[in-house]
Amino acid sequence: MKYPSVFLLAILVWTACSPSVQPEVALVPQPAQLQVKGGFFALSPATQLLRSDGGRFDAEAAFLQSTLVEMLGEEITAQAGGNVLELVYSQDLTQAESYQLEVGRDRVSLIAGDAAGMFYAMETLRQLMPADLEGEGTAPEILIPELSISDAPSIAWRGMHLDVSRHFFSMDYLHRYVDLLALYKMNKLHLHLTDDQGWRLEIKKYPRLTEESAWRTFNNQDSVCIEKAKEDPRFQLDPKHLRERDGVTEYGGFYTQEEMRELVRYAQSRHIEIIPEIDMPGHMMAAIQVYPELACTGSAGWGKVFSTPLCPGNEQVYEFVEGVLTEVMDIFPSKYIHIGADEVEKSSWEESKACQALMAAEGMSSVEELQSYFVNRVTGFIKSKGKEVIVWDDAIHPGVDSTLYVMYWRNWAGGVQNRVANNGNPMIYTPGNPMYFSRLDAQMYPIYHFEFFGSKYPEDKKHLAYGLQACVWTETVPSEDLADAIIFPKLLALSERAWSPREVHDWDGFKERLQSQLKRLDQLGVKYTYEVTKELTPFLKVDTVKQEIGVILESELVKPTIYYTTDGTEPTTASERYEGEFHVSGSVTVKAAIFENGQIQEPVLSRKVDYHQAIGKKVTYHKPWNTAYPAGDAGSFTDGLRGGNANGDGKWQGFTNDIDVTVDMGKVQELHTFSASFLQNIGPGIYMPDSVIVSVSVDGKDFEQVLQVANEVPKDQKGLVFADFAGSMGNVQARYIHVRAVNGNRAFIFSDELVIN
Numbered sequence: 001m002k003y004p005s006v007f008l009l010a011i012l013v014w015t016a017c018s019p020s021v022q023p024e025v026a027l028v029p030q031p032a033q034l035q036v037k038g039g040f041f042a043l044s045p046a047t048q049l050l051r052s053d054g055g056r057f058d059a060e061a062a063f064l065q066s067t068l069v070e071m072l073g074e075e076i077t078a079q080a081g082g083n084v085l086e087l088v089y090s091q092d093l094t095q096a097e098s099y100q101l102e103v104g105r106d107r108v109s110l111i112a113g114d115a116a117g118m119f120y121a122m123e124t125l126r127q128l129m130p131a132d133l134e135g136e137g138t139a140p141e142i143l144i145p146e147l148s149i150s151d152a153p154s155i156a157w158r159g160m161h162l163d164v165s166r167h168f169f170s171m172d173y174l175h176r177y178v179d180l181l182a183l184y185k186m187n188k189l190h191l192h193l194t195d196d197q198g199w200r201l202e203i204k205k206y207p208r209l210t211e212e213s214a215w216r217t218f219n220n221q222d223s224v225c226i227e228k229a230k231e232d233p234r235f236q237l238d239p240k241h242l243r244e245r246d247g248v249t250e251y252g253g254f255y256t257q258e259e260m261r262e263l264v265r266y267a268q269s270r271h272i273e274i275i276p277e278i279d280m281p282g283h284m285m286a287a288i289q290v291y292p293e294l295a296c297t298g299s300a301g302w303g304k305v306f307s308t309p310l311c312p313g314n315e316q317v318y319e320f321v322e323g324v325l326t327e328v329m330d331i332f333p334s335k336y337i338h339i340g341a342d343e344v345e346k347s348s349w350e351e352s353k354a355c356q357a358l359m360a361a362e363g364m365s366s367v368e369e370l371q372s373y374f375v376n377r378v379t380g381f382i383k384s385k386g387k388e389v390i391v392w393d394d395a396i397h398p399g400v401d402s403t404l405y406v407m408y409w410r411n412w413a414g415g416v417q418n419r420v421a422n423n424g425n426p427m428i429y430t431p432g433n434p435m436y437f438s439r440l441d442a443q444m445y446p447i448y449h450f451e452f453f454g455s456k457y458p459e460d461k462k463h464l465a466y467g468l469q470a471c472v473w474t475e476t477v478p479s480e481d482l483a484d485a486i487i488f489p490k491l492l493a494l495s496e497r498a499w500s501p502r503e504v505h506d507w508d509g510f511k512e513r514l515q516s517q518l519k520r521l522d523q524l525g526v527k528y529t530y531e532v533t534k535e536l537t538p539f540l541k542v543d544t545v546k547q548e549i550g551v552i553l554e555s556e557l558v559k560p561t562i563y564y565t566t567d568g569t570e571p572t573t574a575s576e577r578y579e580g581e582f583h584v585s586g587s588v589t590v591k592a593a594i595f596e597n598g599q600i601q602e603p604v605l606s607r608k609v610d611y612h613q614a615i616g617k618k619v620t621y622h623k624p625w626n627t628a629y630p631a632g633d634a635g636s637f638t639d640g641l642r643g644g645n646a647n648g649d650g651k652w653q654g655f656t657n658d659i660d661v662t663v664d665m666g667k668v669q670e671l672h673t674f675s676a677s678f679l680q681n682i683g684p685g686i687y688m689p690d691s692v693i694v695s696v697s698v699d700g701k702d703f704e705q706v707l708q709v710a711n712e713v714p715k716d717q718k719g720l721v722f723a724d725f726a727g728s729m730g731n732v733q734a735r736y737i738h739v740r741a742v743n744g745n746r747a748f749i750f751s752d753e754l755v756i757n
Contacts, residue, residue: 026516027127028492029185029499030506031151039105039146041083043068043129047076050086053118057087059269060118067126073138083107093117097187097271098152101125103144116271117152120185124149127183131516134523157428157467158498159188159275160491162483165195165286166221167474168241168253169483174263180488180526182270184495189267190275190338190469193255196285196307197221197475200254201276201331205323206291213286215243215252221475222251224628227684234482234527260331268333275390276332278324279340281310281374287320294320296352303345305624312374313354322381329385336405337387341375341395368397376401390428396420405466409436410635417454421461428467432632433641435470435494437486438477439650440529443537444493445554448507455545468498476628481527488528492517508558532556534594536605541581542615542640548585549611549640553578553592564592568606573598585611587755608642608677614663614737614756615640622660629654629750636752638663643752645720647679647686652750659689659741663754668698668735671706675726675755676739680713688713690744692725696734703738706730715745726755 025036051061064087065075076085085108093099093113099121100111110125112118128144160181162169169177181189193201199213218226228235241253255263267274285307288300295301296311310317329337346367349355355370364370372395379389379401390405393416402424410416411431420427429435434446452465470490477483496510514530521528533556541550553562562578563571568589576582578592587610594601617638625631631653632639643651665671680688688711695703709725725741737756743749 025145026513028513028517029496030504031149032501033150035148037146040143041103041108043142043144045072045074045076046081048081048084049076050084053087053089056089057118060115064122071133095152101149103147119271123183131519131523134520153499154501155468155498157188158186159190159469160186161190161471163192163474164200165192165198167478171259173480178267178270178272181272185499188273192277194278195283198252199286202256203324203327208290210254212290214254215250221628224476225478234479237478257331273334275334275336275338276328277338282306282344284310296348303347305621306343306345308348309344312370313352313358335388336390337382338390339378342392344371369399372397372399393420396423421464426464426466428469430469430471437470437490438473440485444490446539447493448497450497470494484527485529488526489530511558534601535603536592538607540641544616547611548583549609550581550583552581560594562592562594566590584609610755612755612757614638618664620662623657626654626656637754647750652752654748654750658743661739663737665735668733671729671732671734673757674729675724676751677724678751680721686748687745689741689749691742693740695738696732697736698734700736706732
């Protein structure tokens with residue numbers, strides 16, 4: 001919000017006297033109520049700090065003074081002076097984390113009913129100060145705009161996640177991460193501490209977890225990073241996380257218990273709760289490598305898609321789990337313990353005599369029930385210690401505890417959200433699209449405009465929406481600079497979506513306010529990625545009820561003029577003008593561009609949009625995707641979301657073996673056509689498949705080949721090349737469609753969608 005022109009002369013006069021003028025109010029997140037007035041408050045070391053809080057806000061007062069030392073060069077005084085900054089406790093502010101901020105010409109009042117609210121009032125005050133004071137400089141006087149704010153969060157759980165298992169991050173980085181989350185009023189930090197690739201937390205009862213499993217020789221994810229680092233140094237493995245042992249370079253690291261306790265205390269001082277995740281029973285290869293008796297097979301390894309899990313039929317496993325979690329709960333005072341329970345490879349359970357005996361004794365008929373048994377048993381132990389349990393939505397199988405908090409991430413898989421809701425579980429929303437911050441090119445628009453509920457979501461279950469969180473998975477994020485670039489400024493869009501009430505959301509206003517915040521991030525040393533271009537980015541919203549796809553065209557520019565077509569022709573000023581989301585059914589090619597002074601601006605967007613019969617249908621993977629390019633995981637081929645002009649855009653799924661999948665259409669039906677798109681870019685080693693073979697079946701057992709499409713793109717053709725492997729399936733009656741794309745080059749192949757009609 002700009003100040004009215006009547007105040008410009010005053011601003012210029014103050015600027016001449018002092019470098020510490022904030023000429024605009026550009027807060028993120030936007031307060032619930034904000035009224036900007038005409039004057040300024042002159043903050044200086046002579047300003048008197050008054051306390052009307054009965055000692056409730058001692059820690060926050062200390063934080064305020066430390067912040068002011070960095071900006072003014074010294075604390076403000078307790079002695080009476082020309083003006084006043086006061087901290088006020090008010091029992092009338094009953095909503096947790098709410099606050100009021102009144103800035104007059106002679107008095108600033110920070111008013112709150114709890115310590116978190118007072119802290120957020122201070123962070124708002126900080127954003128009203130000039131961004132350049134976040135750096136090394138100080139000012140003898142800071143002019144703060146006169147205004148009135150009444151503010152409170154619209155969502156209780158405002159979270160960010162960081163995967164420190166795949167790649168490791170220093171304690172210094174975690175402290176700065178906490179600071180930045182607090183600046184933008186985020187209140188949860190979810191640390192993914194263990195996975196197949198590394199165990200990052202000291203457990204005194206099981207020292208080998210960090211002595212050995214915190215370290216690894218380079219794996220395929222490291223190899224991807226090393227290759228990418230040839231063009232972008234941010235992908236280099238951080239040297240401080242490398243060691244030499246017996247002549248072999250290893251990658252890794254871990255946090256001691258005392259280091260983590262100190263981080264927890266630091267986060268608490270900034271009103272951030274750290275939630276630890278120890279993923280189980282799957283994603284446990286790091287533990288099984290040093291304690292192989294924990295697996296049914298007696299060794300660490302891989303199943304059809306995921307790693308071999310813990311063995312729920314082995315009582316020794318529960319002794320291990322309880323030993324680990326006892327120490328975890330002693331370190332982390334959080335109300336919540338996250339146990340993952342996602343992507344469990346159950347094939348070893350089906351073959352285990354111990355698991356089969358347990359299932360028979362408990363009257364279980366499926367390994368899904370066995371997973372519920374494991375989750376419920378571990379949940380019971382954690383709850384006995386006074387904690388609550390969080391799982392990923394994969395854990396919701398018949399019989400699972402309805403009091404579990406569920407992180408809903410598989411928004412590409414039909415019915416998951418409703419199934420969790422119908423089980424009665426409170427949900428923390430972490431949908432892979434758009435809340436997985438794992439790519440440099442992910443956009444802010446879908447984050448800012450995120451909607452919790454689909455059209456089929458039951459009205460009486462909306463109270464189960466408990467929180468909103470974004471996740472940073474680090475398979476190919478090996479450096480702190482790259483993590484910064486992936487997280488920022490997208491975090492700010494999430495902050496405003498999670499904190500601010502919907503009635504004050506303003507996308508164009510946010511983009512303007514963002515410019516001021518980028519200056520602040522610069523001063524704070526954040527290595528963010530943000531470029532304003534004339535490129536359009538399409539966002540697709542699949543509606544399975546209306547059987548259509550909504551198309552949103554977004555730009556980083558403020559209020560651009562856009563024209564588009566849906567017949568594949570180049571847009572002109574005579575084409576349809578874009579006024580907001582439009583809908584298409586069937587298969588079309590959308591072309592769109594920004595126009596300035598009636599002239600088309602490059603680049604022109606071209607994107608296929610297909611609503612087809614396989615959208616939302618289950619896909620079984622007989623061979624895994626490459627973990628560096630998961631796209632939307634197991635739902636990528638039938639989510640209706642086509643890829644763009646980069647294999648790393650989160651829509652293209654990558655493979656280093658054949659693509660070998662079966663689509664279950666749900667019932668026998670007449671099948672007419674098949675199409676799959678692939679891309680080739682031989683520089684980084686991405687090729688077309690030799691051929692695509694399509695077979696169909698009524699029962700899922702006996703398959704008949706109905707289509708084979710050979711590659712026609714030369715293997716030496718350079719540049720970015722796209723090709724459709726398409727043809728007729730002969731109107732055959734079938735339910736199951738088996739698709740095999742032959743990876744003859746044993747390199748990468750990428751596909752985005754299996755279009756079946």
